[in-house]
Amino acid sequence: MTDHHESNTGPAECGPSQPDRRTFMATAAGVTAALVAPGVIMHSVAGPRTEAVTSDVRWGLLVDTAKCADGCSACIEACDRENGLDLQTQPSGAQPTRWENQKSVWIRKVKLQDNQTGRVTNLPLMCQHCEHPPCVDVCPTGASFKRADGIVLVDRHTCIGCRYCMMACPYKARSFVHEVMSNQLTRVPRGKGCVESCTLCVHRRDYGEESTACVDACQAAGHEAIIFGDLKDPESPIRMRLAELASRQIREDLALNTGVRYAGF
Amino acid sequence: MAKAVVRAGLVAVGLAWALIAQVALAAEMKTYVVAGSQAATLDSCVEPTDIMRRKHMEFIQHQRDKTVHGGIRSSKHSLSGCVDCHVRDEPDGEAVPIHQKQEFCGACHAFTAVNLNCFDCHAAVPKGPGAALASKAAYQAVGLEQSPRAVSDGKEH
């Protein structure tokens, strides 16, 4: 199911409220300025967030699978470094094959082949940041939640580790921390017994950086297969690109209105 | 450049003050602030000390929800801030996990029989890029630019 009318019916259908468009544009201008003058560090532009997030924006990703290179794992390594997932160690005594399935994975690469045409597609897969997230619906304590700006998160102070959200997620995007952690990064607390998943680099959002670790890494690797941006802003690069490309949601049949879209397959 | 000078000056003043304060405090009452932490060089916490003693849990709790749900990172009660300022550095520069029995949070909680599991997940020492960013607002609340750690050692990057 390809959706050629992304710009009209896509992720933006959740009705952007107009009043704050101007502030957004101002920020956007700042972003552009920063890009033009690379010496300027982003967070010094937007600074730490002082007001609670609002639904004036909805963060999302667009993956152009045509540009996603076979064998490249730049996004995964970047995510692991950004979020301290590379600090996970296999507990002594754990069986390696089982451990591979027990450690946290926030983003992974999948390689597909079309049964009909034989065409091979590579793509990164992570939390799809649904507008109607099943994980949030099923969470008994309300620890799974969708932040106003569309990021689906786990409040690990109320998560009891029941894993029902993992049962409910159609993308297998969530991981349960199976082992005692030490050496966590200050910016990404994580620990045994709670469920976690891609946060769209939530700390970067709040300190005003303009993209995510995976997007930066993909760009640095020269592929530019992932675009990050505000799905509610018709002028944003991600929306422009969505208008140009035929894109789709994974498991579109579930009508979750995902914040992560895929083009080119 | 000018900033650095000012900061160095501030630190120096802070150090001098800390010396005096330490002596004064030792005479006055027991403090849990550990020598070798940034806090030991400063003279006030993010709130008046007696309020901190009684209400820090409420501040942190409140901050927690504001940060996790609202994304607010500019307030002074962040847990990262507490850790950064109160953690003790060994002479070799290595920070000692703040929840250990002899350390700041750990000592008082052991004394008051409070059992915290926050540091199951939260870094008990400032760690990784972004740590300085996360404690910045707290430092600004006491009139400093940011954690001296951010500039003094290369750990920030």
Place this chain on the structure above:
Amino acid sequence: MKRIVYREWRVPPARYWSLLGILASVIGVAALAFAYMEHEGHWVTGMSNSVVWGVPHVFAVFLIISASGALNVASIGTVFRKPLYKPLGRLSGLLAAALLVGGLLVLVLDLGRPERLVVAMTTYNFRSIFAWNIFLYTGFMAIVIAYLWSMADRKGDPYNRAIGIVATFWRLALTTGTGAIFGFLVARQAYDAAILAPMFVVMSFAYGLAIYMLVLMFSFKEDDRPIGNRILFRLRNLLGIFVLSVFYFTLVYHLTKLYGAKNYDLVGWLLLDGGIYTFLFWVGWVLIGGLIPLGIIYHPIHGRDRNWIAAACGLVIVGGLSSLYVIIIGSQAYPIQMFPGQTILESGFFDGVQGAASSYSPRIPEVLLGFGGVAVALLVTAVGVRVLQFLPESLADEVMPPDEEASGRAAVGAQA
């Protein structure tokens, strides 16, 4: 017909205490297993990010739905006005409460952060069927206790039927709710079926009754109390009907799955080449849990033999555990179909490469935890019947009430 007299369980102390000792040591070992899993984290179990619910959940769900089924016996007595079943009511209530405690304990102790149980009890997300189940479980407990009181205390007698009716509906809601925990998971193909909820209801009838019969026969035999053929064969026949119903629902489940072409692969996998799941389906669920017990129950000679009847009950229980293993774990092992029409060549996270199922093999600690739940249920029951008057002196044919109430009131559906 005489008045039914209830008496504490009077097995010799040595025997009683050794029984308690055995149960307590099983519980002790389970506690150690729990402490180990809690200390190390879930990596010491077979559970993973692909199969997130494992053997503890099989046991927990089994015990919880059996709790609901065990109460069935009491319901038939009060709600459907079958006097014959009335003397069985107290044990039925006790067993229901005990099984629920055992099941919930396993569920809670498998949480990633069991110490946060308070959070689960104080913050609710009312959109979550799981949260509703917490209410259903605690409510069930309260109702069963009230029900027991109404059966045991003369003052409670006037309320007995009303409470019984509430309990019956509550019980149906509870099992439906438990089934719905799985049935609402649209993400996973095998769960995505409304029929799971009613299927859990009939399963609960069968497993709950099988456990009930075993406990009844064991406790009566130990204490030399007679059970007449009339009531025993009644229960046996009822079990036969329930096992048949489970069969029927199993069939309908697979047929509805086959109705959508997208599920051909799933059904084919489960029935033909799902490895352990295929084996457990055919041998555990169908043969051990279905055909053999049915063969025994409807056998003209074995069907009248107590040992054979007990064996049939045991087989139904084994079959029940197998079927829940297939339903809970098999459905997770089968890869989520994210990309219809595509074959997954490689994946960084076990997404069903070339259609491969995820692997899961239970580890000892999680199995011990499951057994611990069973032992808790039995311990509560054993203590209950010992200290309070749950068991009738005799269920011999001559002391038992008539099948129907004297008024001749039709009790339609009592056995359906």
